[in-house]
Amino acid sequence: MAKADFEVPELQEYTEVPKYVEGTMAHSSPYVAKPDHNTPLGFPGELVPDWHEKTLEAMGDLLGKYRSFQVYLDSCVKCGACTDKCHYYLGTSDPKNMPVARQDLLRKVYRRYFTFAGKYFPKLVGAADLTREVLDEWYSYFHQCSQCRRCSVFCPYGIDTAEISMAAREILDRIGYGQKYCNEIIAKVHKVGNNLGMPGPAIRDTLDGLEEDVLEETGVAVKYPLDVKGADILFVTPSADFFAEPHIDGLIGYGKVLHECGVSWTFSTKASEAGNFGMFIGSYENMRRVSMRIREAAIDLGVKRIVFGECGHAWRVAYAFLNTLAGPWDFLDPNYPVPQHICEFTWDAIQQGKLKFDKSANDDKVLTFHDSCNVARATRMGDKPGGQFEIPRNVIKAVCNNYVDMEADTIKERTFCCGGGGGLLTDDLMELRVKGIVPRMNALNNVVQEHGVTHMAAICAICKSQFTKVIPYYGFEMDQIVSVHQLVSNAILLTGQGESDDDSDEDDE
Amino acid sequence: MSFLTVVYAVLFYLATAVLVVGVGRKIYVFAKAPAPLKIPTTPAPTTQTGVIMRMFREVVFFESLFKGAKWTWLFGWVFHMGLFLVLLRHARYFQDPVFFPIELIQPFGIYAGFAMVAGLAGLFGRRLLVDRVRYISAPSDYLMLVLLGLIGLSGLMMTFVVHTDIIAVKQFFRGLMTLSLSELPADPILLVHLMLVALLMIIFPISKLLHAPGIFFSPTRNQVDNPREQRHLAEWAKRFEQQ
Ligand code: HEM
Ligand code: SF4
Ligand code: SF4
Numbered sequence: 001m002a003k004a005d006f007e008v009p010e011l012q013e014y015t016e017v018p019k020y021v022e023g024t025m026a027h028s029s030p031y032v033a034k035p036d037h038n039t040p041l042g043f044p045g046e047l048v049p050d051w052h053e054k055t056l057e058a059m060g061d062l063l064g065k066y067r068s069f070q071v072y073l074d075s076c077v078k079c080g081a082c083t084d085k086c087h088y089y090l091g092t093s094d095p096k097n098m099p100v101a102r103q104d105l106l107r108k109v110y111r112r113y114f115t116f117a118g119k120y121f122p123k124l125v126g127a128a129d130l131t132r133e134v135l136d137e138w139y140s141y142f143h144q145c146s147q148c149r150r151c152s153v154f155c156p157y158g159i160d161t162a163e164i165s166m167a168a169r170e171i172l173d174r175i176g177y178g179q180k181y182c183n184e185i186i187a188k189v190h191k192v193g194n195n196l197g198m199p200g201p202a203i204r205d206t207l208d209g210l211e212e213d214v215l216e217e218t219g220v221a222v223k224y225p226l227d228v229k230g231a232d233i234l235f236v237t238p239s240a241d242f243f244a245e246p247h248i249d250g251l252i253g254y255g256k257v258l259h260e261c262g263v264s265w266t267f268s269t270k271a272s273e274a275g276n277f278g279m280f281i282g283s284y285e286n287m288r289r290v291s292m293r294i295r296e297a298a299i300d301l302g303v304k305r306i307v308f309g310e311c312g313h314a315w316r317v318a319y320a321f322l323n324t325l326a327g328p329w330d331f332l333d334p335n336y337p338v339p340q341h342i343c344e345f346t347w348d349a350i351q352q353g354k355l356k357f358d359k360s361a362n363d364d365k366v367l368t369f370h371d372s373c374n375v376a377r378a379t380r381m382g383d384k385p386g387g388q389f390e391i392p393r394n395v396i397k398a399v400c401n402n403y404v405d406m407e408a409d410t411i412k413e414r415t416f417c418c419g420g421g422g423g424l425l426t427d428d429l430m431e432l433r434v435k436g437i438v439p440r441m442n443a444l445n446n447v448v449q450e451h452g453v454t455h456m457a458a459i460c461a462i463c464k465s466q467f468t469k470v471i472p473y474y475g476f477e478m479d480q481i482v483s484v485h486q487l488v489s490n491a492i493l494l495t496g497q498g499e500s501d502d503d504s505d506e507d508d509e
Numbered sequence: 510m511s512f513l514t515v516v517y518a519v520l521f522y523l524a525t526a527v528l529v530v531g532v533g534r535k536i537y538v539f540a541k542a543p544a545p546l547k548i549p550t551t552p553a554p555t556t557q558t559g560v561i562m563r564m565f566r567e568v569v570f571f572e573s574l575f576k577g578a579k580w581t582w583l584f585g586w587v588f589h590m591g592l593f594l595v596l597l598r599h600a601r602y603f604q605d606p607v608f609f610p611i612e613l614i615q616p617f618g619i620y621a622g623f624a625m626v627a628g629l630a631g632l633f634g635r636r637l638l639v640d641r642v643r644y645i646s647a648p649s650d651y652l653m654l655v656l657l658g659l660i661g662l663s664g665l666m667m668t669f670v671v672h673t674d675i676i677a678v679k680q681f682f683r684g685l686m687t688l689s690l691s692e693l694p695a696d697p698i699l700l701v702h703l704m705l706v707a708l709l710m711i712i713f714p715i716s717k718l719l720h721a722p723g724i725f726f727s728p729t730r731n732q733v734d735n736p737r738e739q740r741h742l743a744e745w746a747k748r749f750e751q752q
Pocket of ligand 3: 078079082154
């Protein structure tokens with residue numbers, strides 16, 4: 001088990017709703033961004049002296065630009081339906097992690113300066129002055145929201161705390177009080193093209209290594225092309241897929257599927273990142289700038305289609321925003337959705353009988369699937385609502401014999417966040433990550449105990465990173481987390497695979 | 510004309526003006542703010558008809574709340590349906606002749622009054638007893654329930670305990686509508702009832718009662734899930750395209 005300097009919660013059979021305990025997470029606050037991180041994003045380097053005025057100005061600006069922000073600040077009736085829905089509340093018992101209480105941190109200031117009742121009767125309606133303490137509290141608690149939208153499912157008006165968190169972070173950024181983790185990463189994307197700051201040659205190196213590995217393993221020369229002009233498909237994937245476990249095993253799987261379908265495809269150095277942290281900080285402009293790299297890469301390479309690899313928030317930006325931010329895509333092949341998810345691609349190919357599998361290759365595992373919040377509650381796959389739940393499961397079931405779902409209240413639209421989404425996947429928020437994972441761990445533990453589940457598959461780079469790092473705190477092994485296309489990769493039978501195996505066997509003799 | 514009648518007449522003109530102008534202004538603000546990105550909570554309908562169905566289920570059945578909190582749903586739904594029937598029943602004070610469907614619901618309207626008050630009591634209890642809901646409540650949240658409860662109770666009092674001259678009340682309100690004042694009965698309970706209703710109308714546009722228009726403008730509920738098919742560019746975001 002990993003060590004911690006805070007108490008790691010005990011797993012329970014069912015996630016119980018705790019009585020609130022004030023202030024348990026008041027100390028949790030990520031590192032503040034430095035000028036080098038802020039200025040490339042167009043924000044002031046550090047907290048501006050006139051932050052009070054600038055904060056209200058930014059709030060007023062966002063109220064006019066985002067209907068969600070305006071309507072949600074006005075409409076909450078404090079019914080309390082959301083109070084027990086957030087994994088961070090369930091894991092920390094801190095009442096300010098109840099979605100409505102999180103919103104209220106901002107709403108009380110909105111009321112004070114922007115509404116009649118708050119201006120004249122602040123005590124009555126819970127309005128409060130904007131002070132430095134309030135600002136710090138925003139910084140702390142709006143970085144304890146993974147923008148997972150679970151609360152929005154149960155709210156009678158669909159109030160989405162993620163929207164409030166994004167707006168809060170945008171306001172904080174505009175006064176020079178941004179978060180280091182997100183802003184540093186976005187600055188890297190603007191400069192190099194991916195979150196990790198991996199230059200093109202390093203990517204090519206990795207891909208060469210993978211080609212050799214796959215050739216050795218299967219005897220088939222599967223290519224992992226980079227920056228190939230005139231390829232049909234631009235493949236955009238989170239940069240973690242290029243190096244981390246189990247992400248890279250998923251990437252091997254994408255290549256095998258694309259190879260077997262006989263399509264021409266390529267990665268791009270310029271668009272070597274599917275992720276888009278611009279969303280986490282609520283910055284339309286930064287999100288757009290990051291998205292435009294994909295458009296530029298598609299034009300430069302002359303591709304006809306765009307396919308995305310496994311990543312949750314990336315798929316949200318891709319599916320729900322890319323057309324708006326970086327479209328129109330009229331220069332691409334209109335016969336395919338832009339963009340497509342690799343799971344949609346693989347499932348289509350399976351249905352058309354293009355892929356052959358030996359499912360027994362995954363017989364050493366009993367699987368379950370973690371629905372990533374952004375995929376589950378902010379996107380779709382295929383043409384029917386809910387395809388985002390069915391298609392990944394269909395793919396898993398096509399390549400594995402043993403599959404069990406976790407409890408219904410913890411999957412699909414009700415899925416619990418991994419605890420590390422929304423720009424919180426950083427070591428300075430370790431306590432939050434370990435506690436926020438509790439509802440998911442309880443559900444996993446149940447199927448492990450009752451159904452002998454050995455592995456949990458996910459289609460999100462952040463989920464995979466969070467899980468591999470944090471599940472050891474609860475006595476699980478990091479390799480119990482797998483990529484969906486890792487399972488595909490294990491089971492797929494490439495054309496010529498058997499024959500070349502024989503060949504190489506003969507060679508060996 | 511008694512002084513009292515004049516005061517109440519002015520009060521109701523004022524309250525109506527505040528309600529109409531206030532809510533109208535707020536609806537304008539909601540409508541004018543663009544939703545620059547597609548953010549429906551998925552799975553979401555892929556057609557406009559589907560969105561109308563979703564909104565219908567939210568407004569009439571409180572679908573999401575049902576998923577989220579069964580007791581709150583029960584109390585809340587009973588209260589709102591009660592309120593809705595009671596409001597319809599009150600239409601008879603403003604119509605002459607009374608519209609047939611309104612006649613029809615009169616008997617149900619009476620029970621609806623009890624349902625409404627019972628629902629409010631349940632909501633109040635929950636607010637007081639559940640630690641999490643108590644934590645998020647401001648004084649105004651309790652007072653709103655008290656206000657509605659008192660309106661309901663004073664109304665029920667008049668139906669069952671101390672009757673008032675409802676013909677005269679009707680003449681008063683018809684008079685307000687036709688700009689020809691007629692005398693309002695000076696029964697204390699009626700005066701309290703009407704005073705509280707006017708207060709409710711006045712605070713409507715500056716309180717959480719804005720949830721009623723708000724729900725129709727909630728992007729997570731009213732958007733069609735078709736972002737890959739259609740761009741969704743806001744006016745203010747267009748300037749980036751020109752760069
Ligand atoms: C489109 C019409 C409306 C819809 C869809 C609607 C829906 C809801 C829902 C779902 C709730 C949360 C559940 C609950 O606490 O009851 C709620 C709360 C509430 N509604 Fe409405 N409502 C509407 C109109 C009204 C009107 C006209 C009033 C009063 C004049 C009203 C007064 C309240 C109050 C006071 C609460 C808070 C209850 C509490 O404190 O727990 N609503 N509404
Ligand atoms: S979006 Fe998710 S993390 Fe944020 S408040 Fe809602 S449930 Fe909690
Ligand atoms: S569920 Fe919605 S309306 Fe109810 S308290 Fe939470 S945010 Fe407010």
